[in-house]
Amino acid sequence: MLKKLKGIRFQLMRAELYIIYFSLLIISLIALFTYSVLQPRWLHLEAIFFLLILVILIMTPVSLYVMFQRTKYIKGRIHAFSIFVSMLQQGKYSAELFLEDSGDELDAFTEELNDLAKKMKDQVNTLQRLADEKSEFAQQAHIAATMEERQRLARDLHDAVSQQLFALTMMSQATVKLIDKKPEQAKEHIKEISEMALQAQNEMRALLLHLRPxxxxxxxxxxxxxxxxxxxxxxxxxxxxxxxxxxxxxxxxxxxxxxxxxxxxxxxxxxxxxxxxxxxxxxxxxxxxxxxxxxxxxxxxxxxxxxxxxxxxxxxxxxxxxxxxxxxxxxxxxxxxxxxxxxxxx
The missing domain is CATH 3.30.565.10 (Histidine kinase-like ATPase, C-terminal domain)
Incomplete structure (x- = not known):
């Protein structure tokens, strides 16, 4: 609730009340000065206070209601701007704000946001066109890249699968020697060998996946x-x-x-x-x-x-x-x- 009271809508309403009360303060000072210095017969102290209280009781709710209704339009426009910016963040660059043609600064801001969305959409189209051109160049360079890919796969095989297979060989040889002497320890080694073999198998499948066209x-x-x-x-x-x-x-x-x-x-x-x-x-x-x-x-x-x-x-x-x-x-x-x-x- 306190957060809402800090919004621009309530700030404008408070500003309106400040103007009314400041105006009433000036009027009351002028009335009191007239009453105390000029002392006209038609002006009474009770009338001054009655008039000020009456104006406060009437103007406060009236001004709050008028400003609440007027700021409803401004809040709606700002909410529309917020939704529009969120759509741009999500990549929906074809979105467009409705221009209400009211002639105020918000209309100018609306036009600027629409221009920004068009420029972002043009930039995306440019990126996509460049990507298409890049794809054509990539096809032309495919033969040269094939050799580099083979070298990379060879390194991956050496760093991952080859080392795992070497470790499997060493562990399996050690396990063979332990089967008769320490069968329980050999059983644990066999479990480790099974897990390492499964990991090596997954690594090989992933590498083969990269061999696809x-x-x-x-x-x-x-x-x-x-x-x-x-x-x-x-x-x-x-x-x-x-x-x-x-x-x-x-x-x-x-x-x-x-x-x-x-x-x-x-x-x-x-x-x-x-x-x-x-x-x-x-x-x-x-x-x-x-x-x-x-x-x-x-x-x-x-x-x-x-x-x-x-x-x-x-x-x-x-x-x-x-x-x-x-x-x-x-x-x-x-x-x-x-x-x-x-x-x-x-």
């Missing part, structure tokens, strides 16, 4: 993502829950960016999340494409992970999203899974 090879976006997930179902124990629209009126560049972002998210889940269930949504909503991916895995500290230089996957997803004018949000906590929300303007 960078482009969709002409197939629709929904079919490409469904085919990707169907292959993952065969290679993992994860249960996928899909909610994907059948058609998306998007350029090839946007579809490729979205496909790669979904692919990167699923790769991260496969390698790090230890999840049992994954939900993937792709919806066409008016002016935006809405993408939601969540899992019930182990989670992590999202803010710290985004700041680390080694979190290439998340940073790549964010950069791809921003390249086509979208917004990227990720929420995660340890033990509570991970939630990714992406909005791409059409």
């Amino acid at each position: 960078v482009y969709l090879s002409g197939e629709p976006l929904n079919e490409g993502i469904v085919r990707l997930i169907e292959e993952l179902k065969k290679k993992s124990n994860i249960t996928f829950h899909l909610n994907i629209d059948e058609e998306f009126d998007l350029s090839q560049s946007k579809e490729e960016h979205i496909f790669r972002m979904v692919q990167e998210a699923l790769s991260n889940i496969l390698r790090h999340a230890s999840a049992q269930n994954v939900k993937v949504e792709l919806k066409d909503r008016d002016q935006d494409i809405y993408i939601h991916i969540d899992d019930d895995g182990i989670g992590f500290n999202a803010s710290e992970e985004m700041e680390q230089k080694t979190s290439y996957g998340l940073k790549t997803m964010k950069e791809r999203c921003e390249e086509i004018g979208g917004t990227f949000q990720i929420k995660s906590q340890e033990g509570q899974g991970t939630y990714i929300d992406i909005r791409i303007p059409k």
